[in-house]
Amino acid sequence: MKAAVWYGARDVRVTEREVRPPGPDEVLLSVAYCGICGSDLHEYADGPHSVPVGEAHPASGARAPLVLGHEFCGTVTAVGSAVRGLAAGDRVAVEPHYRCGACPRCRAGEYNICRHFGFAGLMGHGGLAEYATVPAYMAHRLPDEVPLEQAALFEPASVALHALRRGGAADSVAVVGLGPVGLLTVLLAARRGVRRIVAADVNPARLALAARLGATEVVDARDARDGDAGLRVRAACGGEGADVAFEVVGSQAALDTCLAATRRGGRTVLVGLGRRLSFDSAALVDNEHSIVASVGYRDTYPELIRLVGTEGLDLRPVVTSVIALDDVVGEGFSALLNGGGDQIKILVSPSAPAQASYPASDPASQEHTPTAPAHAGREGDSR
Structure with missing residues (x-):
């Protein structure tokens, strides 16, 4: 598979990697969209900040070189032997928080401040790739009425929702x-x-x-x-x-x-x-x-699935571009660092460079239909 791999500051390469089959408690998914976050940009610009380099992260077991991307969604292609409630063909949004389930904060339900705090795509391999293998607890099955381009925005929307709480x-x-x-x-x-x-x-x-x-x-x-x-x-x-x-x-x-x-x-x-x-x-x-302070989120994905799927909330006006995985460095990271400020959220589509579709009934979406970035703006000044 192709994947955007962080080797060091200003050194992210789209390379070929083996697809890792899921372990007993994991799922393998074909990635539909992955957003570029300000955290990804900081790792690219002058990292490492969160990417483990010397020792492997205790929850993920991974260290650099590392596949970036923690704002992603896709379709399950295989499940581990112990996984229940998910099957191949399910469309899922990924809640990329690692959690141990055993520390005091996890036992209290505050898994976003787990002792082994981390994110797939920053402390473990993530979704800027054609395929991603993640713990099954990260995968939230989507109803038919939630489009995948909306699900790719659940991660930053969760940061906002948790902050409001x-x-x-x-x-x-x-x-x-x-x-x-x-x-x-x-x-x-x-x-x-x-x-x-x-x-x-x-x-x-x-x-x-x-x-x-x-x-x-x-x-x-x-x-x-x-x-x-x-x-x-x-x-x-x-x-x-x-x-x-x-x-x-x-x-x-x-x-x-x-x-x-x-x-x-x-x-x-x-x-x-x-x-x-x-x-x-x-x-x-x-x-x-x-x-x-507000870090990450917890128990936000079910509410966002309901808001988007049942109540018609549209998160997509913040999306300004959808680009191909092959273009993630030039039209993604470099453009966001060097551009003039017209970009907000860039989604990466590993399968195709085609633009996301927006409902014609939504004026805000029409005004912000994503385009290929000619002069992308710096992200990271504001989250």
Whole structure:
């Protein structure tokens, strides 16, 4: 099979690899789509960050060179001898969290913070390939009404959904950073009935898309001075500030904006991957602000399957391109690092370079029908 394999920073190669048959508790699937995530991009640009290089990851048993890709879906082609409830021909979305099932957090149901935390496609072999072998617990069978191009977006949508759950009940939210996860946070907040949703970013096209996905106000932060973006978001929330702000960039400026934008007693949810951030602890105490972190997700796929399959939620407006596996380096990773900002979510189709189909009844989808990227934008500035 063909697979996109990480050997080192700026060294991802589409090579031939053996298809590994499933073990007793595993399934083998033919990959339909795999999204390129900001985490993949960081591994390509200057990794390793999560990819195990020296020692194998304890849950996956894998180390570099490693097949990337953790946002994927496909059709089961074979199942292990101990697998029940799945069969060849089933269409599945992959929830790529590894879990041991035995540590205290797993026993408490919090498998996203398992002692052996990791993702297929970052700490183990993933879905940027024609075939992928994964533990059966990762595979969620899809009803007929859920198209595979939607299922490929369940992983970033799960990050957004888990962050909203971590933020708790809210009448008003601010979303700072409109990459795929930020935009899906806007979409899902609107679906959950949040009355006021303020979206902030430096990219006008992403701000316009956020408005179509449900943002009630948008804040263009391109010319914001220190603290000014946060004050604009606060003003858009009626002057009081947002109940919850979501930091979906991983930068000091975005955190400062979130803290300035939240009301007294409000909460900021850290979703972006910032290595080291600082804050004014006195102001945090005086305003009784809470900062909580959100990593991965748990128990989100069933809700997303219901929202898409039964309630008609469409995640696809964030998709801007569908490319072939052979083009994943040039039109995927390199384009996202070097482009001008017009790309949001790129899906890779191992089977064909054809574009995904979008329903003609959805105006948002029509406006964002995926095209081959001529000048793709940098992903990773916003998740």
